[in-house]
Amino acid sequence: MPDVCANLVSKQFFTFAEPPHELVLESGERLGPVTIAYETLGVLAPDKDNAILVVHALTGDSHVAGCYTKDDARPGWWEIMVGPGKAIDTERYFVICANVLGGCMGSTGPSSLNPATGHPYGLTFPLLTIGDMVAAQKALVDHLGIARLLAVVGGSVGGMQVLAWCARYPEMVRAAIPLATTPRHSAQSIAFNEVARQAIMADPHWRGGDYYEQGAKPDLGLAVARMIGHITYLSNESMRKKFGRQLKSRDALSFHFDAGFEVESYLRYQGNKFVERFDANSFLYLTKAADYFDLDDYAAAGLSAAEISFLVVAFTSDWLYPTEQSRTLVRYLKRNGMDVSFCEIESDWGHDAFLLPNERLHSLVAAFLSRVFRERSADG
Amino acid sequence: MPDVCANLVSKQFFTFAEPPHELVLESGERLGPVTIAYETLGVLAPDKDNAILVVHALTGDSHVAGCYTKDDARPGWWEIMVGPGKAIDTERYFVICANVLGGCMGSTGPSSLNPATGHPYGLTFPLLTIGDMVAAQKALVDHLGIARLLAVVGGSVGGMQVLAWCARYPEMVRAAIPLATTPRHSAQSIAFNEVARQAIMADPHWRGGDYYEQGAKPDLGLAVARMIGHITYLSNESMRKKFGRQLKSRDALSFHFDAGFEVESYLRYQGNKFVERFDANSFLYLTKAADYFDLDDYAAAGLSAAEISFLVVAFTSDWLYPTEQSRTLVRYLKRNGMDVSFCEIESDWGHDAFLLPNERLHSLVAAFLSRVFRERSADG
Numbered sequence: 001m002p003d004v005c006a007n008l009v010s011k012q013f014f015t016f017a018e019p020p021h022e023l024v025l026e027s028g029e030r031l032g033p034v035t036i037a038y039e040t041l042g043v044l045a046p047d048k049d050n051a052i053l054v055v056h057a058l059t060g061d062s063h064v065a066g067c068y069t070k071d072d073a074r075p076g077w078w079e080i081m082v083g084p085g086k087a088i089d090t091e092r093y094f095v096i097c098a099n100v101l102g103g104c105m106g107s108t109g110p111s112s113l114n115p116a117t118g119h120p121y122g123l124t125f126p127l128l129t130i131g132d133m134v135a136a137q138k139a140l141v142d143h144l145g146i147a148r149l150l151a152v153v154g155g156s157v158g159g160m161q162v163l164a165w166c167a168r169y170p171e172m173v174r175a176a177i178p179l180a181t182t183p184r185h186s187a188q189s190i191a192f193n194e195v196a197r198q199a200i201m202a203d204p205h206w207r208g209g210d211y212y213e214q215g216a217k218p219d220l221g222l223a224v225a226r227m228i229g230h231i232t233y234l235s236n237e238s239m240r241k242k243f244g245r246q247l248k249s250r251d252a253l254s255f256h257f258d259a260g261f262e263v264e265s266y267l268r269y270q271g272n273k274f275v276e277r278f279d280a281n282s283f284l285y286l287t288k289a290a291d292y293f294d295l296d297d298y299a300a301a302g303l304s305a306a307e308i309s310f311l312v313v314a315f316t317s318d319w320l321y322p323t324e325q326s327r328t329l330v331r332y333l334k335r336n337g338m339d340v341s342f343c344e345i346e347s348d349w350g351h352d353a354f355l356l357p358n359e360r361l362h363s364l365v366a367a368f369l370s371r372v373f374r375e376r377s378a379d380g
Numbered sequence: 381m382p383d384v385c386a387n388l389v390s391k392q393f394f395t396f397a398e399p400p401h402e403l404v405l406e407s408g409e410r411l412g413p414v415t416i417a418y419e420t421l422g423v424l425a426p427d428k429d430n431a432i433l434v435v436h437a438l439t440g441d442s443h444v445a446g447c448y449t450k451d452d453a454r455p456g457w458w459e460i461m462v463g464p465g466k467a468i469d470t471e472r473y474f475v476i477c478a479n480v481l482g483g484c485m486g487s488t489g490p491s492s493l494n495p496a497t498g499h500p501y502g503l504t505f506p507l508l509t510i511g512d513m514v515a516a517q518k519a520l521v522d523h524l525g526i527a528r529l530l531a532v533v534g535g536s537v538g539g540m541q542v543l544a545w546c547a548r549y550p551e552m553v554r555a556a557i558p559l560a561t562t563p564r565h566s567a568q569s570i571a572f573n574e575v576a577r578q579a580i581m582a583d584p585h586w587r588g589g590d591y592y593e594q595g596a597k598p599d600l601g602l603a604v605a606r607m608i609g610h611i612t613y614l615s616n617e618s619m620r621k622k623f624g625r626q627l628k629s630r631d632a633l634s635f636h637f638d639a640g641f642e643v644e645s646y647l648r649y650q651g652n653k654f655v656e657r658f659d660a661n662s663f664l665y666l667t668k669a670a671d672y673f674d675l676d677d678y679a680a681a682g683l684s685a686a687e688i689s690f691l692v693v694a695f696t697s698d699w700l701y702p703t704e705q706s707r708t709l710v711r712y713l714k715r716n717g718m719d720v721s722f723c724e725i726e727s728d729w730g731h732d733a734f735l736l737p738n739e740r741l742h743s744l745v746a747a748f749l750s751r752v753f754r755e756r757s758a759d760g
Binding site for chain 1: 570624671
């Protein structure tokens, strides 16, 4: 039995914003009731001052670490980072991870039943922002009775949520760790997301988002969307190392359109695997929220009054959110008087690097969290 | 009337490889008859020593410069480079440009009628290589009675054809100008092409390539494929300059899935425009040929015995075929004793830079061609 399975977790659900007290979204629309799926690890201290909120990236879920059952072989998505004795040490910290609003892993999203109609929302689900996702997480944190989080930690689109937390609820955040992220999408990042969305919407099984009660789902379109994403998550160098021009069959070129190169076969596999676990409409909503995110929109809101310690981390081969975008973020935070540590970590693994084993990342995060944990009573 | 329309051209057709003398492809398959659409500009000298073959990129055609009629407002795709007094000066050189084998602009390709069946080839068309395209061009050059080309010039996938010319028919090439190209695709380039192909094949109107005699074509899939390509043709920087995060409507975020950002609207426009002029199966065949291309496969064939002058040009912001790949090419050519000039041109415009006005590129090409033209009798 692998070691990870000693760490049992369970998915829990928190429902709020029952009408007429709906969640008011940044678009002005109202949404309710809202359910948030979440998991926790470790023990909340009596002072409730050891809580760390981990926020997931585009297609993640609440299952950050541990196992659902003792013989569950599939650990959480950040098992390498979260657990007893790890960088985010569950023997010391109380870790919360929630599926984002708009997702499809237990939290309310476009695939959820709209109680007003008895049918799935589909595209009648309102468009969300990163700020809306964070508002739903805040409701959960309130529900858990936590007045101030020791830290909010997340990579990629999770990093955007970290930033939105700091801007919207600065008094509730002691420390923030945005990893491999950006204060706003470049035109190129928007372009990749838009093409991925177009691939989904081009699938006739998408039916304007109204496919849940039909036989077929837009699996082919969603698989293409995922493949586009995958290219941007890996670096040129990591692809070269992983696949190069290796052919699937040992001998020569196949001269047909089947996957001939290893990299083709890898992408097809990733695309097909993804459609089993992810909802196409959620992909549309979450990518759109990421495209909409612009830290400037939240700037006036409060950051300048906050006392938050930041650890900003970028990775050398991340070409989706290149280091320069993290540097822009660091300059912005410093201009606003924040306490900021910044590190660019050497890695060949592209944007995905924050999800992979990296001693430097682990020791940075562990030391940073130890410091803020130590200092928590001083500024308490 | 614009100046370009003084330069009238017409599309011509050359048919060869009539059965039983079919063209034998690198796969071992036989194809015939083969028609090649081509255009010429300038006058072939009595000695036939002033001919320059321009080869086009992935989705180009034979219409390199000039106009079909005096009131034709749409000039050729390399009008800025080819014409009277231009870098490739049609007052001095005889310029030939042919649509590639496998294309859909007049040359035999998957959309052509298979004379054996009376129906379009579709996927019964044999898979091609860059070498096969060049073999068809060689038949045309032979037909025009030209024993040795003054130069072969082309960018991107055209650059691969330039290299294949030098490797397969070194005695027929005096000078070669491969621009913004690579000796072989990286895993990342293969990955982009594969996802584009998957987008086409995911379109139910593709019908396994057998859509020509049906009502609908796989337009949505082809548009997505083109959008993916477009992202790789532009640089991050050029996208930032062109679009940034500009919104289509003057006011705020639209909160729906229509094209909200300018870059989204641009990509949709490019995708939709492309399907009017291009055949989806040709896109599959031509991208596959590009993925298959590996200069090493032709290496033993003859380059080392050749006396060819090379001008290799890369562009700083080309991330599809980065400068390092041109450097690899230059090292390879020098190791084989070739006369090589290499220049990396500063440009923000990404891979597309070779198609855009650039004084440096124009003067380099003009000077290089003048030199080989001057030296032609010395080594003739």
